Amino acid sequence: MGGIVGAITGTKHSWRHTMLEKTLIPSVEKRIGSLLEYNRRMDQQATSRSKARKPRPTITISREFGCEAYPVVECLQEMLEKKTGENWLVMDKELLQEVGRNHNLSEDILGRLGEKPIFLDEMFATFSPHWKSDKECFQLLCEHIIALAGEGNVILMGRGGAYVTQPLKNCRHFRLFASQEFKVRSVCRRLDLPPEEAEKMIVQHQRQRDRFIRGFLDRDARDPSVYHMLINNDLISTEKLARTIMEFVLEA
Numbered sequence: 314m315g316g317i318v319g320a321i322t323g324t325k326h327s328w329r330h331t332m333l334e335k336t337l338i339p340s341v342e343k344r345i346g347s348l349l350e351y352n353r354r355m356d357q358q359a360t361s362r363s364k365a366r367k368p369r370p371t372i373t374i375s376r377e378f379g380c381e382a383y384p385v386v387e388c389l390q391e392m393l394e395k396k397t398g399e400n401w402l403v404m405d406k407e408l409l410q411e412v413g414r415n416h417n418l419s420e421d422i423l424g425r426l427g428e429k430p431i432f433l434d435e436m437f438a439t440f441s442p443h444w445k446s447d448k449e450c451f452q453l454l455c456e457h458i459i460a461l462a463g464e465g466n467v468i469l470m471g472r473g474g475a476y477v478t479q480p481l482k483n484c485r486h487f488r489l490f491a492s493q494e495f496k497v498r499s500v501c502r503r504l505d506l507p508p509e510e511a512e513k514m515i516v517q518h519q520r521q522r523d524r525f526i527r528g529f530l531d532r533d534a535r536d537p538s539v540y541h542m543l544i545n546n547d548l549i550s551t552e553k554l555a556r557t558i559m560e561f562v563l564e565a
Contacts, residue, residue, distance in 0.1 A: 380490065
């Protein structure tokens, strides 16, 4: 009986953490509208764009759980659109999952991929056997990431974007890290949790993220060699952090 009660309690605890995590993520409906507008503008610009034009950049943002990535990304998107005069799309787990469920939207994005790059097959071959049941789902997600990243003017958050897009020359990769104290304070403030629960949540979700990268791509999410820049979320303000990324990307 104690085991059953413990399992039920653990399930409830996990479900509550999932619901709390969702409050950290902006509404997906608004971002679907942004994706549709992005696709429309890319189609318009493609007809007038010179083939010799420098490829648009794509940015990947990786972060430790508890870092304040969404405020940085929203600030970065606003700065980039103002600086370049072009649309920038923010793409994260929630929006990618929604695209996967929407066949028409999925076909529109994959239509931009053209002939599938050879490196995708090589990457898919690295999938670990114990993830076999989810392989097709993640393969489709990777194809969406590649199609969008290759188009440029995209900010990709999480989902192994830094690894999936490594062969693309137009991609710049950044990772946010922070002290445990910073992350605990941040989660406590944003989710109104006591420090003990916030710390447990951080450990649990970080473990899940690390396992995801290791399981699907056989890589270490904390490998610094993958990124163009590692940034300490403790020491740099949101605006300064966003400006640093923007200046690096546009001057590269």
